[in-house]
Amino acid sequence: MLQIDQLSAGYIKGSQVLDGLDLSVAKGEFIALLGRNGMGKTTLMRAIVGQLKPSAGKIRFAGNDITGAAPYKAARAGIGYVPQGREIFADFTVEENLRMGLLGKPGLGALVPDWPYEIFPILKERRHQRAGTMSGGQQQQLAIMRALLGQPELLILDEPSEGIQPSIVHDIGIALRDYAKEHGLTILLVEQNLDLVSLLGHHALFMENGSIVERVDDMDRLQNDAALIARYLSV
Numbered sequence: 001m002l003q004i005d006q007l008s009a010g011y012i013k014g015s016q017v018l019d020g021l022d023l024s025v026a027k028g029e030f031i032a033l034l035g036r037n038g039m040g041k042t043t044l045m046r047a048i049v050g051q052l053k054p055s056a057g058k059i060r061f062a063g064n065d066i067t068g069a070a071p072y073k074a075a076r077a078g079i080g081y082v083p084q085g086r087e088i089f090a091d092f093t094v095e096e097n098l099r100m101g102l103l104g105k106p107g108l109g110a111l112v113p114d115w116p117y118e119i120f121p122i123l124k125e126r127r128h129q130r131a132g133t134m135s136g137g138q139q140q141q142l143a144i145m146r147a148l149l150g151q152p153e154l155l156i157l158d159e160p161s162e163g164i165q166p167s168i169v170h171d172i173g174i175a176l177r178d179y180a181k182e183h184g185l186t187i188l189l190v191e192q193n194l195d196l197v198s199l200l201g202h203h204a205l206f207m208e209n210g211s212i213v214e215r216v217d218d219m220d221r222l223q224n225d226a227a228l229i230a231r232y233l234s235v
């Protein structure tokens, strides 16, 4: 579904953050991308969704070449994005934020349907409140639902657990897993929280200095292999 070949990208001319990266994600897979801060995980996500133009390589999604395409094209092609820090509109109400999710693709209408409110009822309770008044966990629920309202085939989440209490992270993980199974959604997750990775991941990829350096398919190993965690995650 997503095929990335020899991708290079960076912020300063002549200095690459990603250097010849390859990644393949099949339909229905849950892939977690792990690694220390500054290894290039967010840079990779931004390149996929069109926020950063690669200097070399190819990104294909569902058979289309989307290398360097504008963000709205990635959204229309079926990629949903929940960025690091959530980026909700703090001064807009919850419902207005959700309506933004309907703008990603033509034909989704203007009215927020009931299902996002059924998944996270707190959003219904707070739908006329300004989004910035909600807790971090509630804002993350909002950001995820805003992305899902665009009916993506691939959902990219960048550190959704950041700054959120563990019980809410767990609830978000369960809700996402159930939704993804029911709708055949593919997930690419950047995350340091191993509980969420184990809940949502089928495969874990470890990133170091702009490349994917190790792949783990046995999720139990993530909880039990101290050497693996020390090598790629400990500071």
Ligand SMILES: Nc1ncnc2c1ncn2[C@@H]1O[C@H](COP(=O)(O)OP(=O)(O)OP(=O)(O)O)[C@@H](O)[C@H]1O
Binding pocket: 011, 012, 017, 035, 036, 037, 038, 039, 040, 041, 042, 043, 044
């Ligand atoms: N807007 C930017 N301009 C210049 N350099 C940047 C910019 N954003 C990130 N970088 C640099 O690119 C490198 C990779 O950063 P990136 O955010 O992709 O890492 P990461 O693995 O996602 O880590 P983190 O969890 O800290 O976000 C880092 O050296 C970072 O300082």
